[in-house]
Amino acid sequence: MVDYLYDGTFEGVLTCIYHHYYSEKASGIFLREEYQSTMLGGYQEVETDADKAITVYEAIEKKISSGDLKRIYKVFASDVKEKECKILNYVRLGFVRGACISLLHGDPIVFSAQEAEKRVNNEVHKLKGLVRFSELENGVLYSPIEPQCDVVEFLAPHFCDRFKNEAFLIHDVRRGKALAAYQGEWYVRGFTRRELAPFSKKEKDYQNMWKTYFKNMAIRERLNPRCQKNRMPMRYWKHLTEFHL
Incomplete structure (x- = not known):
């Protein structure tokens, strides 16, 4: 397993997820300029690829749901720590459980994504009036x-x-x-x-x-x-x- 480093874009995260399934399994996804390497494992810098990102985008929409795709995007827009790893875990679980993943409120992976999404929704709600x-x-x-x-x-x-x-x-x-x-x-x-x-x-x-x-x-x-x-x-x-x- 390897840590994938990306460029800070949503397409970059999706490209890393593509490599997780078609290259080497990811132990995590991290922002390139903030990453601190350890002696426990290797890392690989991933160049954003629009075609690979679209493949993952469409797979999430088809195999999970369009609503979960929107949730994943809001997790990316949040300010929570290790949001990229949360997205990776959510996608992995979603590909196994399908559209019912959004009903698994007690699952820690789903709960974590819901909380990140909630932070985004709450701030949008506040700013509409501010x-x-x-x-x-x-x-x-x-x-x-x-x-x-x-x-x-x-x-x-x-x-x-x-x-x-x-x-x-x-x-x-x-x-x-x-x-x-x-x-x-x-x-x-x-x-x-x-x-x-x-x-x-x-x-x-x-x-x-x-x-x-x-x-x-x-x-x-x-x-x-x-x-x-x-x-x-x-x-x-x-x-x-x-x-x-």
């Missing part, structure tokens, strides 16, 4: 976020429906990528602040109006900072306009 847009000079709506999980593309359906006729960018500052959307069409691309257009002249007025509304609507006697922090963790406050009063 994303704050600012208007750029070119009319595009812009929002910076710094999520723990890689969730920017999972926000697309909600905000494309909400802003059907608006162009907007949701910028994952931590990962240097952005969701770009207009009239229901969207894609994810690499993005940095250096590409950002200036804010519009009206933007400061919009922010002041929102801050005034937030301040005046609050009932001071019912303020509960502890509850607020539980419902809206402080890691999100950095990009919330109303918290910069």
Whole structure:
């Protein structure tokens, strides 16, 4: 058995799984730049191969289910440790048990994947209510976020429906990528602040109006900072306009 090292892409993980079945069995899958070799076993660097990745992708969809394929992708998007090994174990079990794997809630492999998926779903749910847009000079709506999980593309359906006729960018500052959307069409691309257009002249007025509304609507006697922090963790406050009063 061998540790497979990959490039950090979902296709890279699928390529490693292909090699697990068609080359040498994998003892684990690890990110290349974070891997620390040991004296107990060998490792092999795997180059991402689109054809091999598609083969595994289609096999998961056919032999397990499309729902489990989505779960596996969300595990990959999570921030849990050794998520690649969790995916490998889930796929191995899924190829044996088939679509019923999602019902094996007591199995540690399935439970681990469910928990990783839940982290992604919870963060997407929070961000649907916490994303704050600012208007750029070119009319595009812009929002910076710094999520723990890689969730920017999972926000697309909600905000494309909400802003059907608006162009907007949701910028994952931590990962240097952005969701770009207009009239229901969207894609994810690499993005940095250096590409950002200036804010519009009206933007400061919009922010002041929102801050005034937030301040005046609050009932001071019912303020509960502890509850607020539980419902809206402080890691999100950095990009919330109303918290910069």
